[in-house]
Amino acid sequence: MTAPAGRDGAMTGRNFGEEGGRLTYGSYLRLPELLAQQVPQVIPPAHDELLFITVHQAYELCFKQLLHELTAARDAMAPGETWRARQLLQRVHVIERLLVSQIDVLETMTPQDFLQFRAALAPASGFQSVQFRELEFLSGAKDPQFVGRFRALTDAERAGLARRLAEPTLWDAYLGLLRSTGLPVGNDDEILASLVTIARDRARHDDLWQLAEDLLTHDELAGLWRARHVQMVERQIGTKSGTGGSTGAPYLHKRVPMRYYPLLWELRDWL
Numbered sequence: 001m002t003a004p005a006g007r008d009g010a011m012t013g014r015n016f017g018e019e020g021g022r023l024t025y026g027s028y029l030r031l032p033e034l035l036a037q038q039v040p041q042v043i044p045p046a047h048d049e050l051l052f053i054t055v056h057q058a059y060e061l062c063f064k065q066l067l068h069e070l071t072a073a074r075d076a077m078a079p080g081e082t083w084r085a086r087q088l089l090q091r092v093h094v095i096e097r098l099l100v101s102q103i104d105v106l107e108t109m110t111p112q113d114f115l116q117f118r119a120a121l122a123p124a125s126g127f128q129s130v131q132f133r134e135l136e137f138l139s140g141a142k143d144p145q146f147v148g149r150f151r152a153l154t155d156a157e158r159a160g161l162a163r164r165l166a167e168p169t170l171w172d173a174y175l176g177l178l179r180s181t182g183l184p185v186g187n188d189d190e191i192l193a194s195l196v197t198i199a200r201d202r203a204r205h206d207d208l209w210q211l212a213e214d215l216l217t218h219d220e221l222a223g224l225w226r227a228r229h230v231q232m233v234e235r236q237i238g239t240k241s242g243t244g245g246s247t248g249a250p251y252l253h254k255r256v257p258m259r260y261y262p263l264l265w266e267l268r269d270w271l
């Protein structure tokens, strides 16, 4: 029996992975560019500043991926592709759990080591993460006031935020799905009644029930990140004010109970 052409390097005269010869691991992933982006600022150098930069950049990469997945999940709802929206939301959940546990990495830094470079960061702060705010807007928590509180946005960042404020949220898309199924969504009372109908007749509305549960998990995991982040903040800086100019932990504590889908939580009261 002859082996399929190209399976054996000895037969083709090429090594695995060299076919075509144009791309390499490093060029495909743009590693020279990527690995040149971790640039500590403080003098004299502080050992943990590299960790601080790398962890934040890893978050921003994941935020980019989450925006990609959540946008697609929302867009899958309009044509009624609940299976697709659910699959994407489940990927979102796994990434979000990773983001919660990734806080552990930064917590290996001691407050004393953080103080070696913290002063040099001001007024930069995670508060200025445009992608984080885009995630909130897309998920359902649109608060235009945040845009005004950003310092020195680029034109592209401002346009991105404006676009997210203008376009439908995941919740809007879910309500559209209910409407197309004939369930009333004119006001909060109607929506709640429709959610109760769905919950009580899962045999008929299983796809809508499961999708709502996936949205709720997304909401829950976002809240878990906020709670975990403020714990880390208190561990690092106690009740000192933030480099972004807020009160620090007191501000962050106020944000922990925020919910994207309050009606999905209230639904529990009615079951």
Ligand code: HEM
Binding pocket: 055, 056, 059, 060, 106, 114, 124, 125, 126, 127, 128, 129, 132, 229, 232, 233, 236, 237, 241, 242, 243, 244, 245, 246, 247, 248, 249, 251, 252, 255
């Ligand atoms: C030593 C570690 C950290 C400390 C001490 C810290 C501290 C703070 C503080 C005090 C705030 C309030 C705003 C301000 O006045 O600055 C804040 C907000 C924020 N931080 Fe962090 N942070 C840390 C790590 C991170 C990481 C790893 C991320 C990941 C991206 C992050 C993302 C954010 C976001 C998105 C906000 C805005 C939260 C909101 O408005 O609800 N932070 N941080």
